[in-house]
Amino acid sequence: MSSEPMSVEELEKMAVIIRCDIIDMICTAAAGHPGGSLSATDVVTALYFRVMRIDPENPDWPDRDRFILSKGHACPVWYAALAERGYYDKSHLKTLRQMGSILQGHPDMNKTPGIDMTAGSLGHGLSAGLGMALSAKLQKKDYHVFVVIGDGESQEGSIWEAAMAAPNFKLDNLTAILDYNHLQNDYSVDDIMPIDPVADKWQAFGWNVIDIDGHDMAQVVQALEEAKSHQGAPTIIVANTVKGKGVSYMENVCEWHGKAPCQEEADQAFKELRR
Amino acid sequence: MTINQYHYLSPQIIERLESDETFSKTDQQPTRYAYAEAMLELGEKNPKVVVLDADVSKSIGTNQFADKFPDRSFNFGIAEQNMMAAAAGMATTGLIPYATTYAVFASMRALDMVRNSIHYPKLNVKIAASHGGITPGPDGVTHQGQEDLSIIRSIANSTIIAPADPATTKLAVWAAADYEGPVYLSFTRDPVPAIFDLNYPFEIGKAVTVRDGSDATIIANRDLVVQALIAAEHLARKGRDVRVIDCHTLKPLDEEAVLTAASETGAIVTAENNVFYGGLGSAVAEVLVENNPIPMKRIGVRDTFAESGPYLDLLEKYGLSANHIEVAVEEVIHRKF
Numbered sequence: 001m002s003s004e005p006m007s008v009e010e011l012e013k014m015a016v017i018i019r020c021d022i023i024d025m026i027c028t029a030a031a032g033h034p035g036g037s038l039s040a041t042d043v044v045t046a047l048y049f050r051v052m053r054i055d056p057e058n059p060d061w062p063d064r065d066r067f068i069l070s071k072g073h074a075c076p077v078w079y080a081a082l083a084e085r086g087y088y089d090k091s092h093l094k095t096l097r098q099m100g101s102i103l104q105g106h107p108d109m110n111k112t113p114g115i116d117m118t119a120g121s122l123g124h125g126l127s128a129g130l131g132m133a134l135s136a137k138l139q140k141k142d143y144h145v146f147v148v149i150g151d152g153e154s155q156e157g158s159i160w161e162a163a164m165a166a167p168n169f170k171l172d173n174l175t176a177i178l179d180y181n182h183l184q185n186d187y188s189v190d191d192i193m194p195i196d197p198v199a200d201k202w203q204a205f206g207w208n209v210i211d212i213d214g215h216d217m218a219q220v221v222q223a224l225e226e227a228k229s230h231q232g233a234p235t236i237i238v239a240n241t242v243k244g245k246g247v248s249y250m251e252n253v254c255e256w257h258g259k260a261p262c263q264e265e266a267d268q269a270f271k272e273l274r275r
Numbered sequence: 276m277t278i279n280q281y282h283y284l285s286p287q288i289i290e291r292l293e294s295d296e297t298f299s300k301t302d303q304q305p306t307r308y309a310y311a312e313a314m315l316e317l318g319e320k321n322p323k324v325v326v327l328d329a330d331v332s333k334s335i336g337t338n339q340f341a342d343k344f345p346d347r348s349f350n351f352g353i354a355e356q357n358m359m360a361a362a363a364g365m366a367t368t369g370l371i372p373y374a375t376t377y378a379v380f381a382s383m384r385a386l387d388m389v390r391n392s393i394h395y396p397k398l399n400v401k402i403a404a405s406h407g408g409i410t411p412g413p414d415g416v417t418h419q420g421q422e423d424l425s426i427i428r429s430i431a432n433s434t435i436i437a438p439a440d441p442a443t444t445k446l447a448v449w450a451a452a453d454y455e456g457p458v459y460l461s462f463t464r465d466p467v468p469a470i471f472d473l474n475y476p477f478e479i480g481k482a483v484t485v486r487d488g489s490d491a492t493i494i495a496n497r498d499l500v501v502q503a504l505i506a507a508e509h510l511a512r513k514g515r516d517v518r519v520i521d522c523h524t525l526k527p528l529d530e531e532a533v534l535t536a537a538s539e540t541g542a543i544v545t546a547e548n549n550v551f552y553g554g555l556g557s558a559v560a561e562v563l564v565e566n567n568p569i570p571m572k573r574i575g576v577r578d579t580f581a582e583s584g585p586y587l588d589l590l591e592k593y594g595l596s597a598n599h600i601e602v603a604v605e606e607v608i609h610r611k612f
Contacts, residue, residue, distance in 0.1 A: 062368070109367070109396050117367065118396040121387050124360045128392060131364025131372075138325070138346060139368065158388075161357035169349070 005050040008217045014084065015045040015217070019246050019273050021080035021093055027266035029096040031105075035256040037077040039181035039241040040069075040148055042215050043224075047146055048081045051224040056086040059113045065143050066132050068117045070125020071150035071179065072106040073258070078115070079103050087114035123156030125149065126176055130166050133174040133234075144228050148177045152184030154195045160205075166234040167206030174234040175227040176207075179214065181243035183254045202236045214239025246273050280487045283475045284504075288468070292508045298501075303466035306497075307405035309441035310462050311336025313448040314373065318344045321452055323369060327362050329355045329376045335405050335462075337375050355380045359388035359402075366398040371452055377411075378404040378420020378461065382427055393457050394432045401451045402427075402459045407437065408548030409576065409593060410498055411464040412586035418464075421576045425553030427459045428526050434479065435525040437461040437547075439500035440470045443523060446477035454479055465586035467498045482529035488518035491604050491611075492536035495546035496522050496555050499574070502590065503546050505597035510604055517604055528558045534566055542570045542607035546600050548590070551575030570610035572603040 006014060019041050026032035044067075048054070052065040069078045076096065083090045088102065095101035102111045106120030117128045129147035136143050149159060166174055178198065182189050189195060199209045208230050212219040220239070227235035243257070244250025247269040250261075261269060281289050291298065317324050318340055325347040332338040332350060341348035351358040355376050362372040374381070381389065381404040393400045404423060411418040427433050436451065436458060438444040444462060451458040458479075476483065485500070486507050495503040500521045507517040518540055520532060537543060543563065545556040556573030563571055574595060581593050590596040 117364065118392065121391040123356070124363075124388055124392045127357045127360030127388070128364035128367075130357070131361035131366075132368055133364075134349060134361065135365045135368035135370050138370070158354075158356040158360070161351075161354035162361075165351060165354065165357055165361075 008221060011045055011049055011217050011221065014049055015042050016273050018045055018077065018080045018084060020270055021083065022076045023247065023261060023266050023269045025076050025080065025093040025096045026260045027263060028094050029098070030260045031097055032076055032260055033073040033258045034076070034261065035183065035243040035250060036071060036074040036150065036179065036181065038245045038247065038250065039214070039243045040074050040077050040179045041245065042217055042220050043148060043177050043179065043239055044077050044081050046217065046220045046224055048085045050221055051228065052146065053143065056114065059087060063141060063143055066116045066129065066145040068125040068129045068145070068147045069107060069119055070147050071122065071153050072119030072125070075107045078107060079112070082112070082114040122150070122153040123158035126159055126162040129174055130162050130169070130171060133166070133171040134169060136173050137171070143173070145174045146177065147175070148179055151178060151180045151182060151189045151195055154178065154198065155193050163202065163205045163207070170232065171234045172231050175224070176234070176236040178236060178238045179241055180238055181241045183243040183252065183257060185257050187254060199238050206233055208233050208235040209238060210235060211238045212240065214241035215245055248272055282485050283471050283483070284485065285472065288470050292504055295508070298468040300466070303468050304441045305464055305466050306438060306441055306444040306462040307335045307464060309444035310403055310405070310448055310460065311339055313445040314340045315343055317449060317452055318347065321371065323371045324452060325349065325365065325370050325372050327351060327358050327372050327374045329353060329358050329380065331376055335375055355385040356388050359385040360392045362400045363388070363392040363396070363398045366400045371399055371401065373401045373403050375403040377406040377418060378423040379406070379418060382420065382423035386426065389427070390430050394430045397432045397456050399455055400457050402457065403462070404459060405462040406464040407461040407497060408463070409581040409589050410548065410586060412589050413583050414464070415583040416580045419581055421550050421581070424461060424525055424547070424549045425557070428553060428558070432457060433459060433526055435459045435461070436479065436523055437497035437525055438523045439497060439521050440467055442469060442471045442473050443475055443477060446473065446475060447523060450477055450479050461497055463498050468501050470501055470504070477523070480524045480527045480529060482520050482522040482524070482532035484518060485521050486517070486519035488516045489540055490516045491542040491544065491608050492518040492520060492540045493544045493546055493600060493604060494520045494522045494533065494536065494555065494559055496525060498548050499546040499595060502595065502597040503600055506600035506604065509597065509601050515604065515608065522555060525555055525558060528562065530562050533559050533562045537563055537567045537569050541611050544572050544574060544600060544603045544607055546574040546595070548595055549575055551577065570607040572607050574600050574603055
């Protein structure tokens with residue numbers, strides 16, 4: 001069914017491969033969102049290569065764990081993880097954002113094997129995940145739903161509608177991961193519309209809150225596994241991350257939210273990542 | 276007039292139309308209640324059906340579903356965006372959610388979710404929208420969903436049904452469950468006469484001729500079907516023989532029925548309790564102008580908001596009543612010659 005769950009060391013190596021895929025595909029497409037893809041890479045890698053119960057041969061398996069990238073613009077990380085995990089051939093990564101590609105600019109569940117929910121308009125994914133988690137409870141299934149949300153995305157009111165609803169429905173089969181990279185499209189989250197104290201907010205809404213370094217793979221794995229087994233309430237993992245993580249000139253630079261590297265910049269990124 | 280001119284109407288209803296009696300309160304029901312009744316039966320038949328509410332279950336009547344099937348009923352509170360995207364998530368797992376609220380909230384408050392998370396991925400969500408048109412008479416403009424049909428019609432993958440009366444509402448609700456993909460169902464807040472019964476041949480996308488006629492055709496939906504029938508009866512007394520089509524499915528439009536009516540009667544009036552941009556009138560006009568541009572007139576809410584008031588008085592004031600339809604039919608017949 002699925003390959004053996006990876007060790008922390010193996011996951012770290014896979015995260016490097018996925019980060020290189022991200023840079024490569026966005027460079028080839030000459031468009032896309034590298035910053036938020038790189039900040040979410042460690043979380044997505046841990047999910048697909050260790051934590052989630054999935055079967056790449058059978059992407060619609062009813063009992064699979066679900067994943068939603070609610071900050072859909074960071075889909076290069078999702079596409080790369082799915083390709084590396086064997087959902088489709090890696091050659092597709094070169095077709096990102098091209099006409100006829102299975103890899104749309106934002107995730108399309110009907111075009112890409114393994115994409116559990118269409119995403120792109122912010123503030124939908126947590127609600128969709130909540131719906132899946134409700135279904136699991138109703139249908140007495142034991143799958144878990146993981147949703148990555150953004151910090152800028154957390155300015156959407158609908159996020160807080162879902163935040164209010166999930167504990168009320170006792171959805172301990174739902175885990176949100178906040179990719180807290182502190183930057184959004186225009187400027188920093190703190191400059192535009194701060195979301196802090198964000199952990200306190202989620203706690204006040206009734207969530208189990210775990211605060212971690214979102215680039216420390218051991219912490220990421222531990223938090224996700226803890227969240228999966230937590231009972232009685234949904235969990236949110238506040239993953240403190242760095243936008244553009246792993247590529248020096250992208251790290252903490254707002255402009256790399258939605259800008260593609262040229263070939264020279266990409267080559268430098270590969271060098272730094274593979275160091 | 277002979278009874279044979281009518282189809283699927285009971286003799287009592289025809290008698291009432293012919294004698295020009297007003298419909299008594301006992302013959303009427305808001306179609307939102309018919310929806311709620313239909314869900315009780317559907318819940319029995321189809322275990323995949325679930326109902327999502329947004330704090331108007333007691334207004335629409337889906338609280339009865341919640342009482343009968345507590346495990347399959349979810350009240351999201353006053354949070355329509357969350358409800359719509361959650362419905363999308365539930366549909367991915369094989370459930371058939373009926374996301375229930377008022378038209379203004381379903382089509383505007385939560386439109387982003389309705390477009391991007393339901394229609395784009397073509398998920399099997401049924402959107403049950405009450406308070407369509409200016410039927411929430413007393414509630415006033417904020418609760419009068421006069422744009423929803425036009426808005427949803429502009430979205431790809433959408434199917435829209437606006438049934439005329441309680442019986443056809445039930446048939447529409449049940450048909451939607453058997454249809455794979457998003458369906459937008461439109462109901463009235465105010466009571467409308469029960470003119471049909473469950474023997475009505477309901478099929479999504481198939482308009483039904485409910486009165487024969489050859490001088491002109493009125494194509495109507497939802498609560499204006501009965502107004503169209505009243506208008507046709509008045510016109511009959513003046514020697515005009517007018518066809519009435521219940522075009523319950525706004526999208527996909529039954530183009531064949533429109534074009535047949537155009538060629539056989541030579542003039543068309545559309546009647547909808549919805550803004551006359553982008554709804555039934557527009558849909559019919561689009562078909563006619565590209566195929567057979569005969570004289571046509573649209574009855575609908577002009578470029579205005581309405582106000583609070585009794586339902587039938589509002590129909591009169593805002594140009595939607597049988598009287599207005601009658602005048603429009605006279606005009607298009609006149610333009611034929």
